[in-house]
Amino acid sequence: MNSFIAFIMGPMVWISVIIFLGGLTFKLVGILGAVRQKEPYIYSYMTLKHSLRSIGAWMIPFFPRSARMSPIYYGISYLFHILLFLVPLFLASHIVLINEAFQISWPALNDSVADGLTAGVIAALIFFVVRRFRVPEVNYLTSAMDYILILVVLLPFLTGFLAYHQWVAYQWITVIHILSGELMLIIIPFSRFSHMLNAPLTRAYMGSEFGQVRQAKDW
Amino acid sequence: MKYSNRFILFLAVLFVAVMTGFYCYAGQDLERLDPWAFESPRRPGAVFSHDDHIFLADDDCSVCHHVYEDGELVSDESSDDLYCSDCHSLKPAPDNPMPLEAAYHNLCRDCHFDRGEGPVLCGECHVKE
């Protein structure tokens, strides 16, 4: 068991981070290359100013009209995305492991705060599931893959939460925690999670078309 | 499967997982290290039996109570007359590259990995009180 844990805490972390970053980089290069080859007009219309203007406008909470029309979903989704990065990156236990591996460290969240925020992430994910069932237009669009993607995010947070509290089968929960975290990283470039790369690009393009050609706002 | 059925299944699995956790939780009296040298320890002291480890180390104290000089391990010399924190300060310092917390973690965990036995995950040592 220890050698298995050594593998998933060592080489497997490297493998998943390399697939995650490498996959996204590969994807970005692929997109930029394909645009150059098949749709070079896109570059003619992209401007940095309008790209940033649009992305910026959509980053301001409740600034776009769309957000104000669906404030609950948008608010929860907004916080969820922040926590998705904040909690794992500023979790004391993770920082300890990184510190021991690379001798770098940064301030950590208080454990009980992190615990509460993790519960928040889990609650947000449950809200997303409920919304997929309950809101007809969202339900209409939903496919099995949407639930699988939610599950992929839910697993590391739920097992992390359980592992912290050590309620049950600690060793197994933690092993699943590590594996599911790695799974999430690995599938990001190959699933619709790649919107972390694509969304800024599509927003930037739309922002440029609106800003440059249409001279109108797109929020 | 219909969406509503899938949802019920989802909730059921969640419920079972959480409830099992509560039932399995039981406090135990365990022999622990005393984290007195830490200013404000985030975790309870690690579960540790000194007697068991003396036996596992074949009475060779220097396996754990090591001595380093100029970054080199001095073999066959033991530091069992010192506290770990005598050498390992809380923060890295010029005369000590290895802070106390990392010293514990590396010493215990690496050995457990090397030997293929013993706890290696956070909560296996820092068992909740």
Added chain:
Amino acid sequence: MKTKENPMTDTPSSVEKPTDPAIESGLERLTPDRIQQVIQDVLKKETGPRFKAYVETCMHCGLCAEACPYFLSNDRDPQFMPAAKVKNTIWEMLKKNGNVSKDFLRRAVRISHLECNVCKRCSMYCPFGIDIAYMMLLVRRICHKLEITPQYIQDTVNSHSVTLNQMWVKDDEWIDTLQWQEEDARDEFEDLEIPLDKMGADIMYSVIAPEPKFQAGLIYQAATMMHAAGINWTMPSTPGWDNSNMAMYTGDNEISGRIARAFFETAAKLRVKRIVMGECGHAFRSVYDMGNRWNSWVMPPFEVVHALAFYHELLTEGRITIKEKYKKKVTLHDPCNVSRGRGLHDKAREVVNMVCEDFVDMVPNREHNYCCGAGGGVINCGPPYKGERMVNNRVKAEQLAATGAEVLIAPCHNCHSGLEDIVHHYDLKMEIKFLGDLIYETMDKKIYTPGA
């Protein structure tokens, strides 16, 4: 026609869906192989990373629903939401690699041609800025290549193809109409001219074919404004005068490009400095945004000025003065293609306030205004679809009614016709006018002299 007793409660199912002879005969000619081959060709050769990114980035969040007047007008029926229209057309084609049935295609034509105005409002409600209108146009492109485009709009494209104008206006008919309007307008200004083919004029004025066909009075009004403002202008006598472009909306990109090219070449031939165009939205989109791209110009080779901006120029420069402001309570409809499409909404408001005394905004407005429900080629699919179009426009009717205005200004031909239908169907008791109508009505009919 259904009873009009309670138009607000009509549902799509209560309106009979017509069968379109062009769609039906087109479908009959198709074989499964042909369908698959055409879809694969378009998806493979005519799409790229942009389409791929749109498909694999959508998180099915449903925020686009709130944007779509079709969704809102149909009691939030999910199949009218933007992403659902994509799901029921192009996603499915992609998933099945083009192996789709005729029934599927019959539905796809309806979705892309009759249940979407390609107004792009939804791309302002999608956090990722996914361009759903682009994908609907892609579906129309596939329908075009499968030859199942609805009959009426296909006829306008046929006309474009033959005559370079949308309404089968013959060459002499066009010149006749201009001369007739010139003659009439001389009642007001005795030396008024509609200068034809005047080389090197400052401005080429261009209109859409429906103007000479049945709204010649608009040319008359424009001529009086040009004359009164002392503009050095001209109109072309040759094909290429029509700036409309229905092929742009059927996915007949080859003809669409040809129309825009002929238009720009006409302006180039006359060596004019700028192009000014009448109050039309889709025509503006064609020559300002899309037609130029089909001819490899990033931006149009000429400065293209929409009537709204031109009126603004005339009024702020004092070339036209308003004698007495218009009294009735007016509201303004922001056409997608000049507001969301060119940000002219603020200038439009300035003009309206210069011309009218009592202006009330509709809500939502500017970039967020609801489409008239006629644009994007929807009204051009013809009278057979009017009944369901009215159902699909309910939210627009409610928005109009809430203003309490007596006069609705619609500075776009498509919007004008569509809103006319809405106002009648929902019995809104509003008069619909072009902005030019009001300026013509209120302006001082004297000739501008610089410095005076």
